[in-house]
Amino acid sequence: MFKPLELFIGQRYTHSRRRNRFISFISFASMLGIMLGVMVLITILSIMNGFENELRSRILGVVSHVTVSGTDGKLSHWQEAYKQLEKAPHVVGAAPYIQKQVMVANGKLLRGVLMQGIQPELQTNVSDTSFQLLAGSFGDLVPRQYSIILGAGLAEDLQVYPGDKVTVVVPQVQVTPAGVLPRVRRFTVAGVFSSGQQEFDNFSAYIHLEDAGRLFKMPEEVSGVRLKLDDLFKAQSVSQQLQHQLGNQYKVADWSVEHGVFFRAVKMEKIAMSFILFLVVAVALFNLVASLMMAVNDKSADIAILRTFGLEPKRVQRIFMIQGSIIGVIGTVVGAILGVLLASNIHTIIPAIENAFGFKVFPAEVFAISEIPSDLRWSDVALISLAALVFSVLATLYPSWRASQIQPAESLRYE
Numbered sequence: 001m002f003k004p005l006e007l008f009i010g011q012r013y014t015h016s017r018r019r020n021r022f023i024s025f026i027s028f029a030s031m032l033g034i035m036l037g038v039m040v041l042i043t044i045l046s047i048m049n050g051f052e053n054e055l056r057s058r059i060l061g062v063v064s065h066v067t068v069s070g071t072d073g074k075l076s077h078w079q080e081a082y083k084q085l086e087k088a089p090h091v092v093g094a095a096p097y098i099q100k101q102v103m104v105a106n107g108k109l110l111r112g113v114l115m116q117g118i119q120p121e122l123q124t125n126v127s128d129t130s131f132q133l134l135a136g137s138f139g140d141l142v143p144r145q146y147s148i149i150l151g152a153g154l155a156e157d158l159q160v161y162p163g164d165k166v167t168v169v170v171p172q173v174q175v176t177p178a179g180v181l182p183r184v185r186r187f188t189v190a191g192v193f194s195s196g197q198q199e200f201d202n203f204s205a206y207i208h209l210e211d212a213g214r215l216f217k218m219p220e221e222v223s224g225v226r227l228k229l230d231d232l233f234k235a236q237s238v239s240q241q242l243q244h245q246l247g248n249q250y251k252v253a254d255w256s257v258e259h260g261v262f263f264r265a266v267k268m269e270k271i272a273m274s275f276i277l278f279l280v281v282a283v284a285l286f287n288l289v290a291s292l293m294m295a296v297n298d299k300s301a302d303i304a305i306l307r308t309f310g311l312e313p314k315r316v317q318r319i320f321m322i323q324g325s326i327i328g329v330i331g332t333v334v335g336a337i338l339g340v341l342l343a344s345n346i347h348t349i350i351p352a353i354e355n356a357f358g359f360k361v362f363p364a365e366v367f368a369i370s371e372i373p374s375d376l377r378w379s380d381v382a383l384i385s386l387a388a389l390v391f392s393v394l395a396t397l398y399p400s401w402r403a404s405q406i407q408p409a410e411s412l413r414y415e
Contacts, residue, residue, distance in 0.1 A: 026291035033284025034331030041277045041384045042339025048270045050373030065235045066254045069224030078222045085225055090238050093125030093228035098212040103169040106158040113205050117212020126228040135162045136191020143210040147190035153202035155192045164189045285395045292324050292399035303406045313404035320400035328392020336385045346374040
């Protein structure tokens with residue numbers, strides 16, 4: 001695109017050794033700023049992508065992609081709806097459930113719990129891979145044996161282990177000869193699970209669907225049917241189709257109704273963080289403009305001599321565009337390489353820093369995610385690199401135009 005003369009002079013002007021070393025320093029500072037900005041942008045975006053994926057897998061691993069229930073919170077004749085729903089497009093798993101708030105007690109220890117009645121043989125169809133049973137299995141939930149599986153945090157708070165007994169108090173009263181009393185049932189702890197989400201593990205428990213039906217006086221009803229989709233981002237369209245297909249006697253909801261605001265907030269935070277970090281590149285670009293303007297003033301006599309030899313203004317403009325572009329290209333390429341290396345090895349770099357200085361960036365007892373995840377996306381790398389290159393070229397336009405407007409007679413008058 002450029003002729004060898006412009007390229008040769010532009011390369012020579014990139015490092016001004018003899019006349020003004022300060023210009024070389026400003027050029028190096030501009031290159032360093034672009035490099036650091038690109039590196040930090042790639043690294044931070046990769047980390048935020050990793051956090052978003054981690055939160056999505058943990059939150060959506062314990063909530064339903066789509067739920068189908070009755071308009072009054074109960075679903076009668078759920079077997080018919082279940083057969084219809086498991087054949088729906090994009091549905092890879094379905095399971096009925098009963099969900100109620102209860103109190104679980106062990107002696108003087110009492111906790112509020114979200115109790116869920118499930119069918120063990122169907123629950124694995126809608127459970128996420130992050131869901132782990134630390135003790136026992138869903139097969140231990142046998143009807144009429146009143147077994148219960150507790151979250152790891154809940155079991156720790158109640159100080160119980162598999163085989164221990166807990167008391168479940170249902171916030172529904174029953175009339176007895178002794179008066180009006182809450183409904184109480186003793187359960188045997190059959191297992192402990194971990195979902196990877198501390199808030200869920202601290203307040204959740206599972207029992208068999210049939211036991212839940214008797215406990216909550218719902219012998220032929222369930223709260224609804226959970227659906228797992230092959231693509232969770234199709235949940236909204238699938239729920240709309242199912243609502244239209246099933247009719248108004250059913251209530252269809254997807255995960256975005258309850259958790260969509262949270263993920264939109266994460267996305268907005270990522271956009272805001274990208275904008276803030278791009279200001280680092282913007283400062284480097286201003287330094288690039290300043291260094292080119294200083295170079296134009298420093299080389300005005302050289303430009304005048306070149307003009308007297310017949311060099312056209314457009315070719316003079318190209319010289320300084322090449323000079324600024326070289327700085328932008330080197331800074332962008334080096335920054336992209338360092339950013340990719342840093343983002344790809346963040347899982348080993350951060351533990352090394354933590355071990356060296358003796359602290360945890362995200363303590364497990366405070367944060368739900370104790371390790372810094374990273375999801376390097378080449379589309380982000382390409383977008384950041386392309387934006388840095390384009391803005392680097394744009395930053396050269398005004399200084400190079402000023403260089404092309406230098407008049408030889410005016411510049412050589414005092415030489």
